[in-house]
Amino acid sequence: MLGIFLDTETNGLNPFKHKAIEIAFKMIDIETGRLVDTYEAVLLQSYDEWQNSDLASLQINGFNWEDVSLGLPLERVSEQIQACFTLNKIQRGRAVFICQNPSFDRAFFAQIVSPDLQEKLLWPYHWLDLASMHWAAALLNNKKPWESGLSKDKIAGAYQIGEEAKPHRAMNGVDHLILCYEAVVGFAKS
Numbered sequence: 001m002l003g004i005f006l007d008t009e010t011n012g013l014n015p016f017k018h019k020a021i022e023i024a025f026k027m028i029d030i031e032t033g034r035l036v037d038t039y040e041a042v043l044l045q046s047y048d049e050w051q052n053s054d055l056a057s058l059q060i061n062g063f064n065w066e067d068v069s070l071g072l073p074l075e076r077v078s079e080q081i082q083a084c085f086t087l088n089k090i091q092r093g094r095a096v097f098i099c100q101n102p103s104f105d106r107a108f109f110a111q112i113v114s115p116d117l118q119e120k121l122l123w124p125y126h127w128l129d130l131a132s133m134h135w136a137a138a139l140l141n142n143k144k145p146w147e148s149g150l151s152k153d154k155i156a157g158a159y160q161i162g163e164e165a166k167p168h169r170a171m172n173g174v175d176h177l178i179l180c181y182e183a184v185v186g187f188a189k190s
Helices: 047-051 055-061 065-069 074-087 102-112 115-120 130-140 152-158 170-184
Strands: 002-010 020-029 035-042 095-099 127-129
Touching: 002 055, 002 102, 002 170, 020 102, 020 170, 035 074, 047 065, 074 102, 095 102, 095 170, 102 127, 127 130, 130 152, 130 170, 152 170
Parallel strands: 002 095, 095 127
Antiparallel strands: 002 020, 020 035
């Protein structure tokens, strides 16, 4: 089973108004912890799309107009992701997505690869979240997860892991997510 550890950076929080500006993922064999593949890209934005940016989001991820004006066209990123998934035989039952906030990342991922195409290709539809994993693990260990918090940095702190590197970039988020996942759940290493 592969875990597709995925993160996106966006120019705002509303997927109906804002756009994905960066995507990164690492495919990890969940049983062994072995890295299978990796991908990252900055997406080209039109000036009009960029004008809709939420400034608070840009302060968090540090992107500017020059960064996104040099990005790859959406169609090219979509093609590259499809090729990577095909190469690694990504299908339901063979992989799951793992994110800090899958409801957010999934909506912006759908801007890059349409849900209809994802369905046609039989890609995984399970998007697992770190916060629920932490919640369950804490309760099993007689701890109160609401006391430590559910943000990725708060979860990291509960496991003595440092915060995600700033500014937030998608691959930094993926690497930090993997560290947190390993601390909370671990890899089977069979």
